[in-house]
Amino acid sequence: MTAPLLRIENLSVEFGPRANPIRVVDDVSFEIEAGGSVGVVGESGSGKSMTSLSILRLVPEPPGRISGGRILFDGADLLALPRNQMPDIRGRDVAMIFQEPMSSLNPVMTIGDQIGEAILLHQDLNSAQRRKRVLELLRLVGIPDPAGRIDAYPHQFSGGMRQRVMIAMAVACNPRLLIADEPTTALDVTIQAQVLALLKDVRQRLGTAILLISHDLGIIADSCERVVVMYAGRVVEEGDVRSIFRNPAHPYTRALLKSIPRLDDERDRLYQIPGSVPLAGSVTQGCAFRARCPLRVETCAVDRPPLFAFGPSHKAACWVTAEAAQARSAAEASP
């Protein structure tokens, strides 16, 4: 296998005083291949946004800090780069789309200028060429009448249109990785579908790898090849979409899948996971999910489960299901 485009190794992010830090991202590792698409799911506070911000070194410092690990982009460790080199990476190699399309555009700049700004920074084009490129991008993201819209201000756009402008800004310099942090949260369902379709389209046309952060498994299932499930700052399950949705191995993933309302289901009460997410940094020992887990055993309170292999490309951090899977494969091996 060739080296992945992005490889996150044992990333940790801490907040608060150094003496008594709160770990919001704890030993997270995963990778994205060039042109691939990975979805990160988790509840609020699971550390998924902090993980994505770490890649561009946008974790607010202070009070936060990246306390450990490596982020290898194309083989180079982004965390080891001098701070003043980060602006060259941002936007050119790795771009990001945020969750607030309504406020992610500068209200006093025309959208043409804002998209053009990214181009100005990373590409050597004169102003006429830049304008042409911006028009091209507006067309690419499906904004009707680009020539009439290029000099408009953000408030003249709807939320969905603004998110398209954000995407145009992000892909302006053909980045190799596009991080989309809950790109559809603030949008209507129909607009959500359009924006996701656009992201897929961009990925196919430009070959951009996409890291999609979401709390919505449906969105991930629809647009990603691989899934990383995070809980309380840790990766609890990772694998290709198919095996995660067919055979979820971690009780948390199973519970999440069970909570999705189904149209063909007659239940009138939705399934919910009992309890709530532990406070960031409050779990120092054992499995963070044990308090809400239907399968918990004594080991869960003592030892933190590592990621066990459940298949060629499927890992999950659970003592109980790993043991069951091992027993099953042992039984199959010696009939």
Next chain:
Amino acid sequence: MTTASIDTFEPVSPAPSRLEIFRQVILARPATLFAAIVILIFVLIALLAPWLAPYNPLAQSFLKINKPPSAANWLGTDQFGRDVLSRMIYGSRNSLILGLLSPALAAVVGTTLGVVAGYFGGIVDRVISRIVDLLISFPELLLAIIIAAALGGGFWNIVVVISAAFVPGFARVARAQTMAVRQEPYVEAAVAVGVSTPVIILRHIIPNIAAPIVVLMTLWTASAIRLEASLSFLGIGTQPPNPSWGNIIRDGLNNLFGSPWPVIGAGFAITCVVLAFNVFGDAVRDILDPETAQ
């Protein structure tokens, strides 16, 4: 994109340019138009002073001391027999230049300090904020008097003095606004695109905090004219025999009951200009904000 066709859009009109917005805002409101005309008239008077003034503003005449308005001297004469109208016309130069220049200078210095403090925070913010707190604890006039006493009179010193009195106010406003704008997702988005810190400040922070700063500037144009009048009144502003609206009032006060014309004339001029700048300031704020300009 096949799905794009589902979208519905309001009909697209080409976005109006700044100049068009400017024209619309000015023309749509009679008060703004009127204020603009008043400012324009005063600026023209100041520019054309040598041609408009009927007499030399410094020429004294013992034959006509403290005369009331007449066909020869429209606003009468002062205690040295100088023509009040001519003195006011020439005085508008000092008053207007001071009124425009001091807030502008203060805005540049104050905004720079405030933005730096608000954007970088930490120790930089603490040092700048404490200095600003120290300066703001003095009343503007007192601060101006202290600095004027240290620097001495003279036109350019007065500009510096009045600016210095306004700097803390601008710094405060700029700092608070910067701290708010800094948190906006579009600033983070700009950082994520790779925009460097100085460019973030120049292109994303300052344009977004410009509205209150500009409004403050127009409001303080009025204050600067008033402050100059106060300083001249106290004898540390524009030095006699040079005229300014402030020292015309001061000179006139000695003989207010016998001959109120200089005080009434200069007072009226100050009121007009101050009011015009305030009204104009509101319009400028609206022009700077693309959302209200629609």
